[in-house]
Amino acid sequence: MSDLILFWHRRDLRISDNTGLTAARKQSSKVVGVFCLDPNILEQDDVAPARVTYMIGSLQSLQERYAQAGSQLLILHAHPTQAIPKLAIALGARAVFWNWDVEPYSQQRDRAVTEALKEKGIQFLEKNWDQLLHSPEDIRTGSNQPYTVYTPFWKNWSSKPKAHPVEILENAEGLTEAEKEIAKASGVIELPSAKDLAFHWDGELVIEPGEAVAQERLEEFCANTINEYKEQRNFPAVEGTSRLSAALKFGVIGVRSVWQATVEALENSRSDETEASIRTWQQELAWREFYQHAMYNFPELAEGAFRKPFKNFPWENNEEHFQAWCEGRTGYPIVDAAMRQMNELGWMHNRCRMIVASFLTKDLLMNPQKGEKYFMQKLIDGDLSANNGGWQWSASSGMDPKPLRIFNPASQTQKFDQEGEYIRQWVPELRSMDTEYLVTGKISPLERHAVGYPDPIVDHNKQQRQFKELYQRQKMNEGR
Numbered sequence: 001m002s003d004l005i006l007f008w009h010r011r012d013l014r015i016s017d018n019t020g021l022t023a024a025r026k027q028s029s030k031v032v033g034v035f036c037l038d039p040n041i042l043e044q045d046d047v048a049p050a051r052v053t054y055m056i057g058s059l060q061s062l063q064e065r066y067a068q069a070g071s072q073l074l075i076l077h078a079h080p081t082q083a084i085p086k087l088a089i090a091l092g093a094r095a096v097f098w099n100w101d102v103e104p105y106s107q108q109r110d111r112a113v114t115e116a117l118k119e120k121g122i123q124f125l126e127k128n129w130d131q132l133l134h135s136p137e138d139i140r141t142g143s144n145q146p147y148t149v150y151t152p153f154w155k156n157w158s159s160k161p162k163a164h165p166v167e168i169l170e171n172a173e174g175l176t177e178a179e180k181e182i183a184k185a186s187g188v189i190e191l192p193s194a195k196d197l198a199f200h201w202d203g204e205l206v207i208e209p210g211e212a213v214a215q216e217r218l219e220e221f222c223a224n225t226i227n228e229y230k231e232q233r234n235f236p237a238v239e240g241t242s243r244l245s246a247a248l249k250f251g252v253i254g255v256r257s258v259w260q261a262t263v264e265a266l267e268n269s270r271s272d273e274t275e276a277s278i279r280t281w282q283q284e285l286a287w288r289e290f291y292q293h294a295m296y297n298f299p300e301l302a303e304g305a306f307r308k309p310f311k312n313f314p315w316e317n318n319e320e321h322f323q324a325w326c327e328g329r330t331g332y333p334i335v336d337a338a339m340r341q342m343n344e345l346g347w348m349h350n351r352c353r354m355i356v357a358s359f360l361t362k363d364l365l366m367n368p369q370k371g372e373k374y375f376m377q378k379l380i381d382g383d384l385s386a387n388n389g390g391w392q393w394s395a396s397s398g399m400d401p402k403p404l405r406i407f408n409p410a411s412q413t414q415k416f417d418q419e420g421e422y423i424r425q426w427v428p429e430l431r432s433m434d435t436e437y438l439v440t441g442k443i444s445p446l447e448r449h450a451v452g453y454p455d456p457i458v459d460h461n462k463q464q465r466q467f468k469e470l471y472q473r474q475k476m477n478e479g480r
């Protein structure tokens with residue numbers, strides 16, 4: 001066996017602030033990266049072209065970073081449970097390190113790889129939680145149970161000291177020419193493009209790939225926008241949020257570095273308002289962890305509703321309504337603007353994610369799992385835990401105790417898109433409409449037809465009454 005440690009990247013596409021990678025470098029100078037394009041993931045029908053494009057771009061940038069550090073990032077395109085042990089054995093690696101993940105599939109896959117490595121006497125890292133500030137085992141209630149409610153989770157989570165960023169990979173040693181040949185013979189390929197993998201995205205990305213871009217975005221956000229985050233984050237026409245979600249999903253930036261930046265922003269804060277804004281952004285990072293812990297502790301969340309009334313809910317599931325929702329043709333301007341933003345940009349503002357998710361479930365009486373899947377098919381940041389958490393929250397089917405949240409599209413617009421700026425940006429046929437009509441949604445059928453904009457496909461008031469009735473009945477029959 002050689003001194004070689006293979007570092008298997010998955011959702012940590014960076015060489016800075018990467019705890020597993022730093023641990024590998026501490027044990028050996030010969031650290032080589034590997035990424036496996038996994039058919040089990042890429043061949044699912046919920047993969048967004050924007051997401052794959054961002055991932056491939058970030059892998060390309062990661063290859064450059066490895067070259068600068070003196071080593072290589074190898075690419076495989078095969079089932080990791082076989083391909084990773086096979087490569088490690090062929091190269092005589094003494095260890096394969098990786099960072100742990102919360103998702104049910106990842107855990108099952110990692111257990112299989114662990115078993116295969118154990119059999120060959122190849123070492124691996126035990127439970128290394130790089131993508132979280134606190135592991136799911138660390139944040140528990142007084143009676144040692146996982147939290148099911150966010151506020152006490154946040155209290156506990158935020159009271160705990162946070163780790164500092166770890167050192168970047170430097171002065172590493174890569175494969176020799178002879179080893180490169182062995183790697184090739186064991187399945188290592190050139191990095192394909194997203195198009196080679198049949199994912200076509202010609203639009204702009206909401207964040208360009210790579211560590212340097214994510215780091216710059218973080219610095220810029222923490223120097224300016226974060227100070228007004230509490231107020232501005234709710235207005236979809238304003239760039240008041242970080243748009244770091246894809247970088248966080250793929251670990252193109254380390255979460256310790258992100259936290260550290262918020263701590264520095266707090267130190268530089270000069271008013272109660274800016275301090276409150278920074279804390280609000282920290283709370284979003286905690287939501288991200290809350291949902292990841294939830295997925296780890298309650299993997300059944302991935303399969304559907306958590307609360308009883310929603311387990312056998314009589315959803316209408318009208319396919320025409322669903323298509324209208326997907327394409328932004330519901331006749332509700334804010335809903336259509338949001339869906340078109342996601343279809344064109346691969347990203348949607350958080351306020352609008354809540355509005356369209358509420359609309360799909362409470363107005364169209366559609367099973368939230370359909371919306372959840374459509375989001376995964378489109379979002380650059382599509383992430384099982386956050387997406388499932390967001391959908392279960394919006395559908396009231398999740399762990400949250402506040403059961404019925406029904407968003408009224410018109411009052412949401414009046415609060416958060418008062419001038420109709422966001423609607424005008426994404427629904428161009430409504431651009432010349434009076435603001436008052438736009439934000440109340442009270443556009444006459446004549447005007448709608450004149451500009452080619454559809455009539456509302458359902459009546460909000462009627463639908464929410466129906467939803468409430470169905471919900472009450474389910475609660476009686478199935479329990480809370």
Ligand SMILES: Cc1cc2nc3c(=O)[nH]c(=O)nc-3n(C[C@H](O)[C@H](O)[C@H](O)COP(=O)(O)OP(=O)(O)OC[C@H]3O[C@@H](n4cnc5c(N)ncnc54)[C@H](O)[C@@H]3O)c2cc1C
Nearest residue numbers: 241242243244245284288350353381382383386387390391
């Ligand atoms: C129905 C629904 C589906 C969603 N699907 C996803 C998803 O697939 N992937 C995803 O990353 N987020 C998802 N979110 C959460 C949130 O909308 C996005 O994280 C956010 O809009 C991303 O923009 P940003 O990076 O500018 O966020 P910021 O406001 O700058 O927040 C900073 C970071 O905190 C995290 N975050 C913020 N809000 C949440 C939240 N509610 N839940 C979990 N993490 C959060 C994200 O990592 C985000 O990048 C969803 C929300 C809803 C209501």
